[in-house]
Amino acid sequence: MESPRGSVSGTGLNTYVTQGPGDSVYSQNFWLITKGQERLYTGQILYMVNLDLSCNNITGEIPEEIGTLVALKSLNLSWNAFTNKIPEKIGALVQVESLDLSHNVLSGEIPTSLSALTSLSRLNLSYNILTGQIPSGNQLQTLEDPESIYVGNPGLCGPPLSKTCSTTVLIPSPLEDHEDARDMAFILVMSSGYAMGLWIVFCTLLFKRKWRICWFSFYDSLRDWAYVQVAVTWAYWRRKDG
Template identity: 50%
Template structure:
């Protein structure tokens, strides 16, 4: 069985009951029960994991506070179905990815706090979101966000993020080059140890190079000394 709720000329379909198992006993909570829940405050409870998509069933919520926990993942797009929300606080968690555009559909929203997460991308536009007070405070602590409220141009910010990713890869490149150099050097060294003819040829080449460089330096030094002596009074 399903119940149909009409709100703002749009129909939403919800299950008539929610099965909950407690102490090996299954209980069905019918639609009017969870429809009456208007305030849900689970802040500062060390909650971890992601917000379940089923939160959209709590259509009567006006106040949702999940701040100061260890929640991760993306903010579910289904939060936009909670059309009665007046206050939403998801601050001080570890939410990532972008802010769902569905938040702009919360026409009753008067308080929003998404500060100090790992959110990134463009901040959704919408008359309701733009009308909220303390725009900077709402999004503070999310260094990956861009848009008017945080004063970062999204096109410029994307270029900066791309550059930072390239910089992050540089240590790996240097490490690979170092490993390649060491492996190549040891390969040559071990080969010379195993083959006498190669070893003899290598040292002969070193001696020839040394003699050639020594002769060139000695000749140039002698010519320079002659010029200095000729120029002396």
């Protein structure tokens, strides 16, 4: 796109290109927005390295190749229609001092690589649809008026914003899962109680001879009583049918 000593910059739909020594150079005066200020540049801007594509209604994603422009000092892509995530490779712009991505449709989380831009003195990510926790980093903490950097992104959280990030997300399970768990617990408790009851009775009869005699006597009496009842009832119905 350019040599390290050249630049592509401009406002609106106008673009100005400067190239290295020996090449033709535009020398007319023009305004450039950088670090939030309009500056007038005149003559041959041979060694300025800036990219200003603001207010052009550009659509699509910010290309990953933006990270190859390692000589950039100022990058302004504001007031366009860029979508999707901010590319992680934007952290390769180690010399950038001003970065403005405001008033686009950028989504997803802010890349952590931004915290590595030690030369960054002005950042504007306002009025997008960014979400998640703001990356922590020494450079990001030194920026002036930090809350205005992220305004218009209700999905962002964490310092320097007052909105805290939730560390635990509780996902309610369906009602059927709760009912199945209750049924399983009830069956488990009933089975344990039944087994414990049988074990107590068995141990009692095993070690108490007197109780064992009483139990079997009661069992025999109950069996005889049941047998008599069945026999009497059976005889009654036979006589009635006969």
